[in-house]
Amino acid sequence: MKRIYLLGATGSIGQQTIEIIRANTEDFELKGISGYSNFSLVKDLVREFNLDIVSVKTKEQADEIKSDFPDLHVVYGEEGLTTLASFNPNQEITIINALVGMVGLKPTLRAIEVNRTILLANKETLVVGGHLIRDKLLSSKAAIYPIDSEHSALWQALNGEENQAVKRLIITASGGAFRDKTREELKNVTLEEALNHPNWSMGKKITVDSATMINKGFEIIEAAYLFDIDINKIEAILHKESIIHSMIEFIDGSIMVQIADHDMRLPISYAMYYPRRKPSIANKMDLLRLNNLHFSKIDESRYPCLTYANEAFIKGGSMRTVLNAANEIAVQLFIDGKIDFLDIEKIIKSEMDNHKVIPYPSLEEIYQIDQEIKQRVLKLHEGA
Ligand SMILES: NC(=O)c1ccc[n+]([C@@H]2O[C@H](COP(=O)([O-])OP(=O)(O)OC[C@H]3O[C@@H](n4cnc5c(N)ncnc54)[C@H](OP(=O)(O)O)[C@@H]3O)[C@@H](O)[C@H]2O)c1
Missing domain, CATH: 1.10.1740.10 (RNA polymerase sigma factor, region 2, helix turn helix motif)
Known part of the structure; x- marks a missing residue:
């Protein structure tokens, strides 16, 4: 059973990742998510999955979720994303970075600091901070696997x-x-x-x-x-x-x-199951x-x-x-x-x-x- 924290859960890659999780509940457990402008989808996901942590855009949104789910750890803003990436640092958790844009860089660096396996769709992170990521990986047990189809x-x-x-x-x-x-x-x-x-x-x-x-x-x-x-x-x-x-x-x-x-569900599934191959819904x-x-x-x-x-x-x-x-x-x-x-x-x-x-x-x-x-x-x- 792999525990997953999914950055960018409300986007195209995020939603396809969730389809794979729903189809393979014996292999994956979604335990953390982030969303940004699509707050109603974030609330649906909070209701559907038994999460440890959720990251939203604003403090008001965080307060709203917290009032309905007092036991859930709720964070917000850019800092929320880095908190999510390194939350429960002693647990084995796979990070899927499906954010769009440079906002994905800091959470990736934090996930490396806590030795996580990172499945990376967020290519802007490597374009902008490839040198920082490469050097940080040298002193970490973290690994980065690609999700991009190419x-x-x-x-x-x-x-x-x-x-x-x-x-x-x-x-x-x-x-x-x-x-x-x-x-x-x-x-x-x-x-x-x-x-x-x-x-x-x-x-x-x-x-x-x-x-x-x-x-x-x-x-x-x-x-x-x-x-x-x-x-x-x-x-x-x-x-x-x-x-x-x-x-x-x-x-x-x-x-x-x-x-x-x-069909992106194939590269996502390959990375999620790596090093094994499993039947995929693609x-x-x-x-x-x-x-x-x-x-x-x-x-x-x-x-x-x-x-x-x-x-x-x-x-x-x-x-x-x-x-x-x-x-x-x-x-x-x-x-x-x-x-x-x-x-x-x-x-x-x-x-x-x-x-x-x-x-x-x-x-x-x-x-x-x-x-x-x-x-x-x-x-x-x-x-x-
Ligand atoms: N889609 C693909 O087939 C595909 C294929 C290969 C690689 N990629 C790469 O994968 C990454 C994601 O692509 P996508 O197509 O899934 O993008 P997308 O549909 O636009 O989804 C982006 C995700 O990031 C969130 N987000 C956007 N701006 C944010 C911000 N400032 N702070 C926090 N969260 C923010 C969005 O939240 P809201 O929706 O709630 O606003 C959404 O969850 C990109 O780097 C892209 O190049 C995508």
């Missing part, structure tokens, strides 16, 4: 092989909602079109990140940290069917691929669909955000915070209808051009840069 594929394909045997990691990309549009056509695209991903149903931010392709850049950075592989050995390739979730080419010329339907693959798979090179001039992510990784340090902060706030402004789709890439470029890199930013410096950028971009586009 990284789960790499993890499964790599199983047992030495890093020196790897020639390159090849991460597949569906191309997002606008893969068939010209740059000219991108000028007038709407939020509704951006959210219409051809293969996956996901939270809003990652769906927009897929349309700009910055998501693929984030995934390359994520893979470099997760598998300790030189970024020059990691490539992205267009594969519009999202059936092959990633591949590893070994030095002898063999290429290992992982094939499955596009949709199964119809092999006849393998008849018609397409691969092509990514034209980076169509996807400047992918180039910016590569540049941010190479420049290193605080440039990754700049990349992420500018993207987070620009995507939010696009979702709120304040800017156009192509403004996202302009905002990221402008913030990166104006930044002087700190090679190894501390947690405090990361938070300071993040706030400065978000406030500046917000001010520039206030009332836009």
Whole structure:
């Protein structure tokens, strides 16, 4: 029986994780959750599961839950997330980080400090604080396993092989909602079109990140940290069917691929059961669909955000915070209808051009840069 604390229980990954827990109550017990804007769903989950701890957005929400459930430990705000990640430090608890954005960094670091196994969907954490996480893991018994479908594929394909045997990691990309549009056509695209991903149903931010392709850049950075592989050995390739979730080419010329339907419940379940495999509730693959798979090179001039992510990784340090902060706030402004789709890439470029890199930013410096950028971009586009 694995006890689970789930950060981001109300989101797309969070809800799919809960489906797996409901279907496998003999293997998993949900004992902690966090939610943010969806308070009514948090209350439903508190009623359904016998929790140790719940983290909510505000003190008022915490007071409301506390009055109905006096024995439950209730916390709130950003601090609530770190409390949840390290609650009951002497118990063996698996943390699933399904938060969106940089808010996932501090709870991940806290979970490492108390030697927890962390199943990580929250890729922004590694983009911004990969150096802190890597170094903290060196003095901890904690482990991080990926939930992202591409990284789960790499993890499964790599199983047992030495890093020196790897020639390159090849991460597949569906191309997002606008893969068939010209740059000219991108000028007038709407939020509704951006959210219409051809293969996956996901939270809003990652769906927009897929349309700009910055998501693929984030995934390359994520893979470099997760598998300790030189970024020059990691490539992205267009594969519009999202059936092959990633591949590893070994030095002898063999290429290992992982094939499955596009259903996040498989990578989530693989990570939750690791090191065992168990039947999963994910949709199964119809092999006849393998008849018609397409691969092509990514034209980076169509996807400047992918180039910016590569540049941010190479420049290193605080440039990754700049990349992420500018993207987070620009995507939010696009979702709120304040800017156009192509403004996202302009905002990221402008913030990166104006930044002087700190090679190894501390947690405090990361938070300071993040706030400065978000406030500046917000001010520039206030009332836009
Ligand atoms: N969805 C996928 O298929 C998929 C696949 C691979 C990787 N990922 C990665 O997994 C992560 C989660 O993605 P998602 O699609 O599940 O996102 P999502 O549906 O937007 O869910 C995000 C979760 O984080 C919570 N949250 C948002 N802002 C918060 C804040 N400031 N403080 C505390 N909690 C906050 C949300 O709470 P409320 O809903 O209550 O506001 C929700 O529980 C992302 O990093 C994404 O890149 C997702």
